[in-house]
Amino acid sequence: MQLTNETMDTKTTSSDSVNLIELSDSQINLSEFDPLTSSSVTPALNEKQQPVVRRPSRPPPPPPNHASNVKTRSSTTSGGAGLTSDLISLQLDKHDTEINAKQTLNESGVPSLFTLERNRPSFVSYVNDGEAADMHPTIIKSSSSSSAQEMKSQSSSFVSYVPDDSSAKLSRTQSLSTGLSQADRMDFASFEGATGQNAVTSKLLGQREELMQLFMTKRQDDYTSRKPFRLFAGTWNVNGQYPPDSLIEWTAYDKDPPDIYVIGFQELDLSKEAFVFAESSREDEWRKIAEVSLHPKAEYYLVKLVRLVGMMLLVFAMKRHQNHITEVMSHHVGTGLLGKMGNKGGVGVRFNIHSSSICVVNSHLAAHAEEVQRRNQDYADICARMRFSDAYGQSPRTIFQHDVVVWLGDLNYRIEKMLPDMVKECIDVGNYKLLKENDQLLCQLREGNVFKNFEEGEIKFRPTYKYNPGTDVWDTSEKCRAPAWCDRVLWKETAVLSRSTIKNSKKVPKTMTLKEYRSHGALKISDHKPVSASFGMDVKVINKEKYRVVYEEEIRRLDKMENDYLPSMTLSSHTVEFGDVMFQQAVLQSVELHNTGQVPCHFEFIGKFGDNTYCKPWLTISKPKGFVMPDEKLAIEFEVYVNRITASSLNIGSEKLEDILILHLVGGKDFFITLNGKYIASCFGSSLEALCRMKDPIQQVDQKLLLKWSKISVQDAIDSESSDEHTLQVPKELWWILDYLYHHARSQPDLFQQPGLHHELQEIQKCLDSQVPVTKGLNSLPGSSHSSAEALLVFLEALPEPVIPFCYYQQCLDVHSNLQHSKELLKTMPVHHRNVFNYLIAFLQELPKYEDKNGLSVHLIATIFAGLILRPQQRKSGIEARIEREKSIVFVERYLMNNLEEL
Numbered sequence: 059m060q061l062t063n064e065t066m067d068t069k070t071t072s073s074d075s076v077n078l079i080e081l082s083d084s085q086i087n088l089s090e091f092d093p094l095t096s097s098s099v100t101p102a103l104n105e106k107q108q109p110v111v112r113r114p115s116r117p118p119p120p121p122p123n124h125a126s127n128v129k130t131r132s133s134t135t136s137g138g139a140g141l142t143s144d145l146i147s148l149q150l151d152k153h154d155t156e157i158n159a160k161q162t163l164n165e166s167g168v169p170s171l172f173t174l175e176r177n178r179p180s181f182v183s184y185v186n187d188g189e190a191a192d193m194h195p196t197i198i199k200s201s202s203s204s205s206a207q208e209m210k211s212q213s214s215s216f217v218s219y220v221p222d223d224s225s226a227k228l229s230r231t232q233s234l235s236t237g238l239s240q241a242d243r244m245d246f247a248s249f250e251g252a253t254g255q256n257a258v259t260s261k262l263l264g265q266r267e268e269l270m271q272l273f274m275t276k277r278q279d280d281y282t283s284r285k286p287f288r289l290f291a292g293t294w295n296v297n298g299q300y301p302p303d304s305l306i307e308w309t310a311y312d313k314d315p316p317d318i319y320v321i322g323f324q325e326l327d328l329s330k331e332a333f334v335f336a337e338s339s340r341e342d343e344w345r346k347i348a349e350v351s352l353h354p355k356a357e358y359y360l361v362k363l364v365r366l367v368g369m370m371l372l373v374f375a376m377k378r379h380q381n382h383i384t385e386v387m388s389h390h391v392g393t394g395l396l397g398k399m400g401n402k403g404g405v406g407v408r409f410n411i412h413s414s415s416i417c418v419v420n421s422h423l424a425a426h427a428e429e430v431q432r433r434n435q436d437y438a439d440i441c442a443r444m445r446f447s448d449a450y451g452q453s454p455r456t457i458f459q460h461d462v463v464v465w466l467g468d469l470n471y472r473i474e475k476m477l478p479d480m481v482k483e484c485i486d487v488g489n490y491k492l493l494k495e496n497d498q499l500l501c502q503l504r505e506g507n508v509f510k511n512f513e514e515g516e517i518k519f520r521p522t523y524k525y526n527p528g529t530d531v532w533d534t535s536e537k538c539r540a541p542a543w544c545d546r547v548l549w550k551e552t553a554v555l556s557r558s559t560i561k562n563s564k565k566v567p568k569t570m571t572l573k574e575y576r577s578h579g580a581l582k583i584s585d586h587k588p589v590s591a592s593f594g595m596d597v598k599v600i601n602k603e604k605y606r607v608v609y610e611e612e613i614r615r616l617d618k619m620e621n622d623y624l625p626s627m628t629l630s631s632h633t634v635e636f637g638d639v640m641f642q643q644a645v646l647q648s649v650e651l652h653n654t655g656q657v658p659c660h661f662e663f664i665g666k667f668g669d670n671t672y673c674k675p676w677l678t679i680s681k682p683k684g685f686v687m688p689d690e691k692l693a694i695e696f697e698v699y700v701n702r703i704t705a706s707s708l709n710i711g712s713e714k715l716e717d718i719l720i721l722h723l724v725g726g727k728d729f730f731i732t733l734n735g736k737y738i739a740s741c742f743g744s745s746l747e748a749l750c751r752m753k754d755p756i757q758q759v760d761q762k763l764l765l766k767w768s769k770i771s772v773q774d775a776i777d778s779e780s781s782d783e784h785t786l787q788v789p790k791e792l793w794w795i796l797d798y799l800y801h802h803a804r805s806q807p808d809l810f811q812q813p814g815l816h817h818e819l820q821e822i823q824k825c826l827d828s829q830v831p832v833t834k835g836l837n838s839l840p841g842s843s844h845s846s847a848e849a850l851l852v853f854l855e856a857l858p859e860p861v862i863p864f865c866y867y868q869q870c871l872d873v874h875s876n877l878q879h880s881k882e883l884l885k886t887m888p889v890h891h892r893n894v895f896n897y898l899i900a901f902l903q904e905l906p907k908y909e910d911k912n913g914l915s916v917h918l919i920a921t922i923f924a925g926l927i928l929r930p931q932q933r934k935s936g937i938e939a940r941i942e943r944e945k946s947i948v949f950v951e952r953y954l955m956n957n958l959e960e961l
Contacts, residue, residue, distance in 0.1 A: 266616065266620075268685070269616055269658055269685065270609070270612060270613060270616060272658075272685065272687075273612040273615070273616065274605075274608065274609060274612055277608050277612065278413075278598075280604060280608050281600060281601050281604035281605040281607075281608050282413060282598045282599060282600055282601065283598075283599055283601060284567070284596040284597065284598060284599070285412070285596070285597050285599045286594060286595070286596060286597075287317040287318065287411065287594075287595045287596075287597050288312075288314060288315070288316040288317050288318075288573075288592070288593070288594060288595070289316055289317065289318045289319075289320070289464075289570075289592075289593040289594075289595050290309070290312070290316035290318070290319045290320070290321075290590060290591075290592055290593075291320045291321075291418070291464050291466050291547050291549075291590065291591045291593065292308060292309065292319075292320070292321045292322065292466070292547075292588060292589065292590035292591075293321075293322040293323075293324070293420065293466040293467050293468065293545050293546070293547060293588065293589050293590075294308070294322070294323055294324070294545070294581070294584065294586060294587075294588035294589070295323075295324040295325050295422070295468040295523075295544070295545060295584060295585075295586035296323055296324070296325055296326060296344070296583070296584045296586075297325050297328070297527060297583075297584040297585050297586065298325050298326070298327060298328035298340075298368075299527070299583045299584055300340075300343065300583075301343055301344050301347040302347070302581065302583055303347075304347070304350070304351050305347060305348060305351035305581065305588075306351045307578055307580040307581060308351075308578040308580075308581055308588045308590060309321070309348065309351045309352055309353070309590075310351065310352065310353045310354065311576070311578065311590065311592075312353070312573075312574075312592050314355075315352075315353035315354075315355045315356035315376070316353065316592070317375065317376050317379060318373070318374070318375050318376075318379075318411070318416075318595075319352060319358065319372070319373065319374040319375070320371070320372070320373050320407075320418040320464060320466070321348055321371070321372045321373075321374075322369070322370070322371050322372075322405075322418075322420030322466045322467050323344055323368075323369070323370045323371075323372075323420075324368055324369055324420070324422040324467060324468040325368045325422070325468075326340040326341065326344060326365070326367075326368045326369075326370055327340045327367065327368050328368065341363075341365050341370060344370065345360075345363060345370075345372060348372055348374075349374070352374060356376050357376065357377045358374040358375060358376055358377065359374065359375065359377050359380060360372065360373070360374055361373040361374060361375050361383060361386055361407075361409060362386050362388055362407045362409070364388035364389075364390055364405045364406070364407055365390075365405065366390040366391075366392060366403055366404075366405050367392075367401060368401070368422070369390075369403065369404065369405050369420055369421070369422050369467070370405065370420070371388075371405045371406070371407055371418065371419075371420040373386075373407050373409065373418065375411075379411065382411060382412050383409055383410065383411055384409070384410045385408070385409060385410045385415075386407065386408070386409040387407070387408050387409075387446040387447065387455075388405070388406060388407045388408075388446070389405075389406050389444050389445055389446055389447075390403065390404065390405040390406070390444075391403045391404050391405075391406075391439065391440050391443045391444050393423075393424075393435075393436040393439045393440065393813065394811075394812075394813055395810065395811070395812075395813050395848055395851055395922070396813075396848070396851055396852065396855065401811065402422055402423060402424055402436060402813075403421065403422065403436070403439075403440065404419050404420060404421035404422070404436075404440040404444065404467070405419070405420050405421075406418060406419040406420070406444050406446070406457065408446045408455065408460060411597050412597050412598060412599045412600070413597075413598040413599060413600055414461045414462070414569070414595075414596075414597045414598045415460040415461045415462070416460060416461065416462050416463075416464070417446075417455075417457050417458075417459075417460040417462070417463045417464070418463075418464045418465075418466070419440065419444070419457060419463070419464070419465045419466070419467070420466055420467045421436070421437070421440055421465065421466075421467040421468075421469065422467055422468045422470070423436040423437065423467070423468070423469050423470045423471075424436050424470060424812070425470050426470075427472040427474060427498075427540070427542075429470075430471070430474075430498050430502065431815065432812075432813075432815065433469065433470055433471060433498075433508075434502065434507050434508050435815060435816060437508045437509070438508075440457075441456075441457055441458070444456070444457050458550070458552055459552070460552060461551065461552060461569060461598075462549065462550070462551055462552075462569055462570055462595070463512075463549065463550045463552065464547070464548075464549045465509070465512065465547075465548045465549070465550075466546065466547045466548070466589075466591075467545070467546070468523075468544050468545055468586065469499060469544060469545070469546050470544050471497065471498035471499035471502070471542070471543070471544065471546075472497075472498050472540065472542040472544070473493055473496050473497055473498070473521070473540060473541070473542050473543075474496050474498055474501075475496050476492075476493075476496055476540070477540070478532075478538055478539070478540035478541070481493065481521075481540045481541050481542075482532060482541060485520055485521065485541060490517060490518070493521075494517060497542075497543060499543075499546065509548055509550075511550055512548040512549065512550045513548065513549055513550065513570075513572075514546065514547070514548045514549075514575075515547070515572045515574075515575030515591060516575065517543060517575070518575070518576075519575075519576055519577040519589075520541075520577065520579070520587075521541035521542050521543050521544075522542075522543060522544060522545045522577050522586055522587040522588075522589055523539070523541065523542050523543075523544040523545065523585065523586050523587075524539040524541065524542070524585045524586070525582070525584075525585050525586070525587065526585070527582070527583060527584060527585050528582050528583060529582060530579060530582065533585070544586065545577075545586055545587070545588070545589040546589065547575065547589060547590070547591040549570055549572075549591075549593070551568060551569050551570055567596065568596075569595060569596050570593050570594070570595055571593060571594040571595075572591060572592075572593055573592040573593060573594055574591070574592045575589075575590075575591045576589070576590060576591075577589050577590075578590065619656065619657045619658075620657060623655055623656035623657040624655065624657070624725060624726070625653075625655050625657055625658075625659045625660070625723055625724070625725045625726045626653070626654045626655030626659070626726065627651055627652065627653055627654060627655070627659045627661070627686065627723055627726065627729075628651075628652045628654055629649055629650070629651060629652075629721075629729055629731070630649055630650035630651075630652070631649050631650075631731075632729065632730060632731055632732060633731070633732045633734070634647045634649060634696050634731060634732070634733045634734070635647070635734050635735070636696075636698050636715065636733070636734065636735030636736075637735065637736065638735075638736050638738050639698050639700060639715055639735045639736065639737050639738065640700075640737075640738050640740065640820070640823065640824075641700055641705055641738075641740040641742045641743060641823060641856070642699070642700065642701060642742070642819075642823075642852070643699075643820055644697055644698065644699040645697070645698045645699075645735070646695055646696070646697045646698075647695070647696050648693045648694060648695045648696065649693070649694050649696070649731060650691050650692065650693050650694075651686050651691065651692045651693075651694060652686075652690075652691045653686040653687060653688050653689060653690055653691075654689075655688060656688050657688060658685045658686065658687050658688065659685065659686045659723060659724075659726070660683075660684075660685050660723070660724040660725070661683065661684060661685075661686070661721055661722065661723050661724070662682060662683040662684075662721075662722050662724070663679060663682045663683070663719055663720065663721055663722070664720050664722045664728075665720070666718075666720060672719065672720070673717060673719060674713075674717050675703065675704050676698055676699060676700050676701075676704045676708070676715065677696060677697070677698055677717065677733070678696075678697045678699065679694065679695070679696055679697075679719075680694060680695035680696075680697070681694055681695075696733065698715060698733075698735055700737060700743075702742075702743055702855060702856035702858075705740065705742060705743025705744075705856060706743050706744070706745070706768065706858045708737040708739075708743075709737075709739045709740065709743055709744050709756075709764060709768070710748075710761065710764045710765040710768045711761040711764065711765060712765065714737075715733070715734065715735035715736060715737050716733065716734055716735075717732075717733045718730055718731070718732050718733070719731040719733065738757065738827070739756050739757055739759075739761070739764065739827070740756060740823060740826075740827050741756050741789065741791040741826050741827055741853070742823060742826075742852060742853055742856045743856045743857075743858065744756060744764075744768070744857075744858075745767070745768050745770070745857065745858050745859055746789060746857060746859065746861075746890050746891060746894060747767060747768075747770040747775050747859075747888070747890060748764060748767035748768045748770070749786075749789035749790075749791065749792075750785045750786045750787070750788065750789055750890045751763075751767050751783075751785050751786070752767075752786075752789075752790070753786075754830065755826075755827055755828050755829055755830055756827050757827050757828050758828075768858075772859065772863045772865060772887075772888055772891075775888035775889070775890065775891075776886075776887075776888050779888070779889050785890070787890075787893045787897075788890070788893050788894050788897050789894070790830060790831055791826045791853065792850075792853060792894065792897075792898075793831065793897075794826060794831040794837055794839070795826075795839070795846060795849055795850045795853065796850070796897070796898070796901045797831070797836075797837055798836075798837055798838065798839045798846055799843065799846055799847060799850065799901070800901060800904065801836055802843055802846075803843035803846065803847065804904055804905060804907075804908050804912065805908040805911040805912055806843040806844070806847075806911075806912055807911060807912060807913065808844070808912070808913060809843065809844070809847055809905070809912040809913075809914060810847050810851070810914065810919070810922050811913065811914075811918075811922075812844045813844065813848055814841065814842060814844045814845025814846070814847065814848040814849070815841065815842070815844075815845055818840060818841025818842060818845035819841070819845050819848060819849055819852070821840040821841055822839050822840055822841055822845060822846060822849045823849070825839060825840060826849075851922075851926060854898075854923075854926040854927070855926050859891075860926070860927065860928065860929050861891060861894050861895050861898065861926075861927045861928075862884070862887065862891065862895065862927055862928045863887065863888070863891060864929075864930070864931040866883065866884075866887060867928060867929070867930050867931070869883055870883065870884075870928055870946070870949055871942060871945045871946065871949070874945040874946070874948050874949040874952075875948060875952075877952045877953070877956065880949065880952070880953075895927070898923075898927070899953050899954065902919050902923065902954055903954055905919055906919065906954075916951060916954050916955055917947075917951060919954060920947045920948075920950040920951035920954055921947050923950060924943070924946040924947045924949065924950045924951075925943065925946065927946075927950060928946045928949060928950065929946075930942070
């Protein structure tokens, strides 16, 4: 096959404004709602209006009863932010009503019974794992370090309770079901207390209860004590092997049985197709052997299992703790191609034990000694995207919104600047000091690039990688990998770290104490040795009598506050400027809310009249609802991110990066926040019909022409084939990428199996959008071959109409096993879609010729590209999606196995 510049031969070529807001007729005093007003004074209470005495409608509840049966929940989404830990079910005396509260420690050291915001990673995603391609991998920030992405300090007294929808971007697709309606908005002065007499009262009562949870959190030390527990954390890369008869040399190493086990496996299944389909027989085999290998001096039950391809995390606990382990949730993040392939990434489980919260992450980061930056990127992506949804209506929790975080796995950091023989010599003489000076993870920790504020035990054991399987002999294969401590266990105590920064705060005792950090050489089936860490852990336990006393005191304080004051709040700015925004490159800005009154301010973003949502689909608001405590400030973050769904309308100018948000202060006035940005048109997200009509880079094309070309339907394209319109045979941007990959990357190891780097993808996008390829000589693209390969996948996935149009999808599945019938079908496609299909297949047919180097078989290529070339307009799930996916793979595979002349 030859990919020549002849493919690029061409013949000679040749908005509506958005209604941002509607003001209701009932808004008599418009100056009160003027976003430019300088007055922040809250109107005084009418002198004739007598304050209403508020009293609790029922006696204060007793402390939580953990004996209730709490089901575990598995999260399939990522999104939101908010700091929480423990759910408490408060049984009310002689009432059927139940108050749900959250007990936590926030990063400023203030414990919380509800969701407190103090940090937010670089971006928030509310997308299903099945739609992970729409999730942006990282946020553009002034700091390039992953630690800057990991956390950003915020107010410690902010409560968020956004309902979570596990199947959609809740903050973007529906209004908040728990929010007050237009008729419900009233001043607190007219609220007659928690009488339960009407729907409005019930809603406001719920807000009082949420405030009570916040107040109780701040006095947590007055009613809790600490109880010692033991925790075992283990990790093992099993190299695709079947389990041995027992793991007891690893899991029952300690004399005393642990209260909790967290066990992580990597590379359970090494099959090439495993990272596309979820099923694996190895999961059940390894789970069973782990269960029977737990400490014989105690009885355990499985708290949670979560797996992503070869990564599996198991959590076990003693049966006697079963009634005290609550709010069990899981999530997984793939960091492979398109940000969703699960050959690399992480799986996580969070749970409460009594009133302490624990999050455990098992990760498998990018391989190869030179890929330090990619490993750092994987870590940052997991931190940013892993979310544990809250079934009780709160914002999803992040990894770091827990009392304790345990991170284990095959982190793949190597020993650098030393030859393999030198490393082995140091091991033989026990000179671990020199090795640790050149350990990549320890170097990155010292530089603050990853795992900021995490701790790791002193390494006193031999490197755990790489051995000849079945032996204690270092790798003698052709690659002869240098020994390294790839397998690690780290931990972080968020409460201790946060309180250390707060003046006049109480000294917080450490929750976690490392007992021993070791490897287990007796297990030899893999090229890795298992590692484990044994911890002592102090768990917070509630004293019921003290809890009741504190609750009564705080509810009286809340009653007094609500009667004496009205809410008052100011904004640091009423305008948010995002500047230039590019495809899949998030831009973040913030507005600071300042509570200038004497009572907590309850705020929420509400939709404009006639709108079902409170913001546009390209916008994410870090906290759509919440509280700000008196004299405290809270930064609300606004993130613009254009994905394949929103790019098309922005490219052609039918949609603008403009909006006006309404921030409603319950019991106070509304604030208006104006958003402005400029989207830079991109070939990513543009249609094939439009791209084939562009002689110049898209950024130099008149937007009216873009709009005209983008409106060309599949049928219009078929009807216009006989016209004299001069077009390109294939988009020049697609030709450029394929031409580069053909000449530079056909034999690249792990091609289309290893993701590119975010900053290189951004440079490739800029190049394609602002330049044209040369027709003589070789074209180059910035970055590595892996980044160019991922750019091709992103380009194909972002097409508004895929290579094989949506209307052909079902017909192609119907003839997936009949090559001749499928050929006849595809001949009826629009000419540009036919050209792109043939050109892409011709390129892909070249790759298996170098399978011994790039690892790409025909079946694997079909598995990777089938969902991009042939995809349904509406994504499906379950067994139906699996069957259709397999049919599409067979469809593409049959073309790859036939000569180009026969297509």
